Amino acid sequence: MSRYAQDVSDYQLADYQQAVRTLLKHPFVTASHPDRKAIGRVRQFSETLARDLNEAFGYQLVVRGDTARLLRIKDRLDTRQPARTRTGREFDRRRYAFLSLITALLARCGVQTTVGELAELLKGDANRIGTLGFDDDRHDHRRAFVDVVGWLEDRGVLHAADGSSEAWVSDPDEQDALFDVDRDALFALWRSRVMLQAVSGVADLLGERVASDSQSVLTERAGQAARRAVAEQPVAYFAEYPETVVNHLRGSAIGEDLQRLTGLVFERRREGVLLVDTARTSVEAFPREGAVANAALLLLVACGDEFTDPDTETEEREVSAETEAAMRRALDEAIPDETRFAAEGDPAPATGPFDGRVSRPFLSDQFVHDAFGQILTRFAKNFGRDHHEAPMRLLRDAIDLLERFRLVRRVEGGIVLEPLAGRYRNTVFRKTSRHA
DSSP: OOSSSTTSOGGGHHHHHHHHHHHHHOSEEOSSSSOTTHHHHHHHTHHHHHHHHHHHHOOEEEEETTEEEEEOOBSSOOOSSOOBOTTSOBOOHHHHHHHHHHHHHHHHSOSEEEHHHHHHHHHHHHTTSTTTOOOTTSHHHHHHHHHHHHHHHHTTSEEEEEEOHHHHHHOTTTOOEEEEEOHHHHHHHHOOSSOGGGOOSGGGGBSOBOOOOOHHHHHHHHHHHHHHHHHHSSOEEGGGSOHHHHHHHHSSHHHHHHHHHHOOEEEEOSSEEEEEOTTOOSSSOSSOSSHHHHHHHHHHHHHHHHHHOTTSOOOEEEEOTHHHHHHHHHHHHTSOGGGOOOOOSOOOBSSOOOOOOEEEEEEEHHHHHHHHHHHHHHTGGGSOHHHHHSHHHHHHHHHHHHHHTTSEEEETTEEEEOGGGGGGTTOOOOOOOSOO
């Protein structure tokens, strides 16, 4: 019997599991985000959620008023959940910088502010950063600023009391908007599980620091890391984790525990384990409708067919965790020297990065391009004029999608297929006309 949700009755279990899934997908919940019912479910089970999420994953749940914040532990860099504008565009560096500055400025504002006032305050701070700057005479700068304001509105940190920030983009001299500032939501957004002044590099933000050398404590932390791996990643491959974590991933208890917590289906295969997202917990789904998803699935099947064809010779290539190491180095090198804090004697993470090497089927760029050209020809009616005029952009977006779901991995000269790609090997497509 699972040790989680023990004080939740059978008729309430579905609501409890929905609250868990909500927090895993949206670790920041307010009265309006992600919907108006979410905060009620979280508050209903707040004590049980706080205990179970801490015991299962090492996460801390903080509930205050109509705001809940789940302070998660990230064991590796994750590029699959970028901040996005209301039109779905990923935040660029400028927008992330503006978001950091604006949340800091709001902490110094009162319970109300205007778009114009906030823009003036941002101009003062941003223009002191030589490589950033903010010029409200430039439309692209105003657009970036309002995208950030919209992101904060959608999450309930700002509430429009009068006017619209979108109107300010077109006419900043005549249009303004008044906003109420939700202080609970703002400070919940600010919360961090580590003291940022003590961060000297990316590694300080990853993993869980363990001061004890007790074997029982280390075993418990390894179990939490294993459950995080399954809950945070589309798939947890055994080859990518240290033995202490893999022992838990291979064990029998983890499946029962995660199914009890989330209500999702736990699936085990030779290469790893995953939670089948039957409740659309993930930020995005695959497969799904849309040209990019269709192109990605068609390409994945073509690559799988090439690898399983006995008449072709397919090269295998060793891959490792070097990509993540390179990302960490690049981020660390971007930290200004004057802001670094030299901390000594910090405990090591419970489970450090694992640089194991594994062999994967390799497909060259030439094969991928040729296969994609055949897909566009064979399924021409599945794609619009823009896709046929810019096929390389569609191919890039399709591979990006496959990478986010751990189905393929880019390497020098091509891609390698991950084990999960085998799930789609025998997918059958039916061609239909647009008229039909």
